[in-house]
Structure formats: structure tokens, C-alpha cells
């Protein structure tokens with residue numbers, strides 16, 4: 234894909250997220266080579282930014298290097314630089330070893346470190362300044378996720394004329410967890426700088442409103458429009474739930490292409506033509522419930538309910554946050570468990586679990602999803618989980634089945650999934666068994682329901698609904714005497 238330098242023009246629509254959609258990797262020539270960034274945030278935002286022709290502000294994945302704005306495959310990006318120390322304290326530290334575990338039910342204990350917090354404030358300031366520079370007068374700036382919780386209020390101070398949206402991709406915890414953070418008031422104030430604070434699920438928005446009330450704001454609970462309003466310093470911040478989605482039509486087209494169908498057939502052949510292919514695809518993260526799932530598979534192979542050769546289980550894990558000790562430890566644990574299962578139940582040329590530790594591209598992933606009879610998505614906690622929705626999008630013929638954790642945000646919408654408690658490994662194992670023995674017609678009805686759901690509520694509908702409410706929140710707002718009425722909002726296209 235082509236990257237060309239571009240002039241740092243101001244834009245009517247600015248996305249601000251920790252990561253750019255591409256990560257730079259050093260090459261011998263000294264110029265980085267760019268590959269797609271991991272994770273669902275990028276998957277969701279890329280098609281939205283392309284349609285709106287805006288600019289994306291974020292970190293390019295390298296340290297101690299200033300990269301000028303450039304255009305990558307037709308998308309304009311403005312890199313924000315991080316030093317190696319900031320990578321350790323802002324990204325690996327406060328973002329991913331404090332906020333991430335705290336907001337995911339403290340699956341591992343969060344670390345509280347004042348130095349990390351100071352670095353988080355510093356880096357958030359840099360992102361806010363970059364957004365203030367990139368935004369045209371009256372622009373819409375859409376800030377994303379837990380790495381940038383302070384940016385909305387910082388940006389409001391710098392640029393009171395712009396409309397500020399904030400969207401949290403991960404769960405927002407109940408107040409008794411959130412208030413363990415020594416800096417919880419600063420974080421609430423930071424988020425409340427937005428005109429609209431969006432969450433994946435209504436319960437996240439509810440948790441947030443309760444905490445804002447404890448902080449001292451008056452709250453109007455959601456009315457018929459499901460939007461709550463928080464009164465803060467003479468203005469109103471709106472809150473609501475906007476479950477993130479996928480480019481379902483694009484994925485269905487990809488999944489039904491001759492190339493992907495052909496590759497899916499070859500994957501089944503490479504697996505030894507099993508009767509059943511069972512697949513999981515995760516970033517290597519302790520929130521994803523991978524050891525628990527392996528424990529269920531262990532039991533199934535041990536009891537002969539799954540048989541290597543007849544049943545092929547594939548686990549793809551993308552490397553993630555590899556310098557954080559808990560992530561390294563998790564990888565070790567997973568690989569020991571996979572080794573144990575294969576050692577105990579596999580045979581020559583017929584492993585029980587086919588384990589791939591790497592990132593796979595969009596087309597190859599689609600082929601895996603098409604080739605799969607039973608998908609296991611069993612996180613212990615997940616804001617949404619786009620892989621579950623992508624699986625449904627890739628099965629327009631209503632074949633396949635999805636076992637889904639009740640603790641994934643996607644469970645609120647994917648009513649055709651077989652829901653499980655991922656901590657209950659016995660029940661998870663018996664659900665796998667039950668689904669494989671379910672009548673085809675029943676599985677097909679369930680898959681059809683999910684496919685229709687993800688086609689109806691796709692990523693364009695998500696952006697349209699969020700930006701539509703943001704537009705309403707802004708209409709009539711007057712800040713420091715500057716009316717923003719009628720300022721530019723990107724047009725989310727109708728009919729998607």
C-alpha cells in the first residue's frame with residue numbers, strides 16, 4: 234500500500250485515537266514499512282474515516298521518531314510521537330496496566346503508579362494539542378478510547394468552537410471499581426469535556442452517569458431517546474450506548490468471493506479434511522478467556538467427545554502488548570496448555586489444537602471464518618468483540634454456529650449465538666458437544682438471525698447513529714459566546 238507525504242491541512246472531521254490505522258516497522262533503508270494496526274478499534278473506524286475523508290491523529294507504533302503527516306492508501310494521517318519512556322509509562326503503564334485491567338473487572342490487579350499518571354496527562358495534552366491544530370473552525374473531533382480519557386476537556390479549553398465526541402470501546406466499570414483510581418475525578422472531568430460520551434452498552438453509560446452524579450453533576454436519566462444528559466459547568470454532556478459494528482456488506486462480499494472460498498477449501502484440506510472445524514481468533518489478552526477455553530477443549534479431547542482428525546481445532550492469537558509482564562506470562566501459560574493437549578491427545582500429523590501465534594490479514598482471516606463450522610468467542614470481559622460479528626457477516630448461507638460469552642458486548646445483539654459463562658469450563662465443554670449435535674435446521678435459523686442483525690446494524694449505521702446524536706447535542710450549544718450551530722459535520726451516508 235502506498236504512503237505519500239501530505240500537507241498538514243485543517244479538516245472538518247478529525248478522528249483521534251491512540252493508534253493510527255497503520256503501524257510503522259523499521260526497515261534497513263531507515264524509512265518505516267507500514268502494516269495494518271491490530272484490534273477492533275481500527276477495524277471499526279477505518280471505513281468511517283474513509284467515507285468522511287477526514288484526518289486521523291494517532292501514534293504510529295514507533296518510538297523517538299517524528300513522522301510528518303502522510304496519506305496512506307488514500308487516508309490522511311497525522312502521527313503523534315511517543316518516546317520510549319512514554320511508551321512504558323503512558324501506553325504499557327497507565328493505559329494498559331492500570332485502566333485496562335480496572336475497566337475489565339480487575340481480571341488481573343491494576344497497578345497504581347503516580348509517575349505513569351503524570352505521563353498519561355502529558356501524552357493526553359500532546360494529543361489534544363495535535364487535534365486542536367488539525368481541526369478546521371467548527372470541525373467535529375471524535376476522540377476514542379481509554380488511552381485518551383482526558384483529551385475531551387483539554388481540547389474544549391484549547392478549541393471551544395469545535396464539537397467533541399468521545400467513544401469508549403471498552404466497558405465502563407461500576408463506581409466501586411472506578412473510584413479505586415486515585416485520579417478518578419480528573420478522568421470523569423476529562424470525559425465530560427465531550428458533547429457526547431458514547432459507550433458500547435447501556436450499562437456502561439449507566440455506570441458512567443452514576444459516577445458523574447457522585448462527582449456532583451445533576452443527571453437527567455435517559456428518556457424516550459435513550460440519551461442521558463449530565464449538567465456540568467453550565468453546559469450539558471449527552472451520554473448513550475452505540476454498540477460498535479463491522480463493515481458487514483464488505484465482509485460478505487469478501488467471504489463469497491471465489492478467492493476466499495477457494496482458500497477456505499484449501500484450509501480445510503490443509504487441516505486434513507476434518508468433519509468439523511472449530512476456530513477461535515483473539516488478540517493475546519487475558520480478557521479473552523483463552524486458558525479457560527483450552528481447559529474446556531482439554532476435557533472434550535480427554536473424554537473422546539472431540540477426536541483429532543475428525544475435529545480440527547484452530548486457535549489464532551495475535552501478539553499484543555508483549556512487553557507487559559502479564560501478557561508474557563499469559564503466552565507462556567497458553568503455550569504450555571496447547572503443548573499439553575497436543576502431547577496427550579494428538580497423533581502424528583493430527584494435532585488436537587492447531588496453534589498460530591501471528592497476525593493474519595483480512596482476506597486470510599475471512600477464509601478461516603468461512604472454513605469454520607463452530608466459532609468459539611469466549612472472553613471473560615470484552616467491550617464488544619468484533620470477531621464474533623465478522624463471523625456472522627461471513628456466513629450469508631446460514632451455515633456455521635457461534636458459541637459466545639455472555640460477558641462480550643456482542644452478546645446483547647447476537648441473539649442467535651449459544652451463550653455461555655466462560656468461567657464455567659464444564660458447561661462450555663458440554664455446550665460445544667450440544668451444538669455439534671444440534672439439528673442443522675436449528676443452527677441455520679440461529680446463524681440466519683445473526684447474519685441479518687450484523688447486516689442491518691453495520692459500521693456505517695453505527696457511525697451515522699453516533700454522529701447524528703452528536704449533531705443534536707451540538708445544535709443550539711453556545712460556548713463562550715461562540716455559536717457552533719450549523720458547523721460542519723461529516724455526512725454519514727444513508728442507506729448503508
Ligand SMILES: O=P(O)(O)OC[C@H]1O[C@H](O[C@H]2O[C@H](CO)[C@@H](O)[C@H](O)[C@H]2O)[C@H](O)[C@@H](O)[C@@H]1O
Nearest residue numbers: 252271272273274378402477615616617618619
Ligand atoms: O492498540 P492495542 O494496545 O494493540 O490494542 C488493540 C485494541 O484493543 C481494544 O479493542 C476494543 O475495541 C473493539 C472495537 O470497539 C472492541 O470490539 C473490543 O471489545 C475492545 O477491546 C482497545 O479498546 C483499542 O483501543 C485497541 O487499539
Ligand SMILES: Cc1cn([C@@H]2O[C@H](COP(=O)(O)OP(=O)(O)O)[C@@H](O)[C@H]2O)c(=O)[nH]c1=O
Nearest residue numbers: 272273274276515516551592593618619620
Ligand atoms: C487475531 C486477528 C484479529 N484481526 C482483527 O482484529 C479485530 C479484533 O477486534 P475485537 O473487537 O474482536 O477485539 P480487540 O479489539 O482485539 O480487543 C477484528 O476486526 C479482527 O478481524 C485481524 O485482522 N487479524 C488477526 O490475526
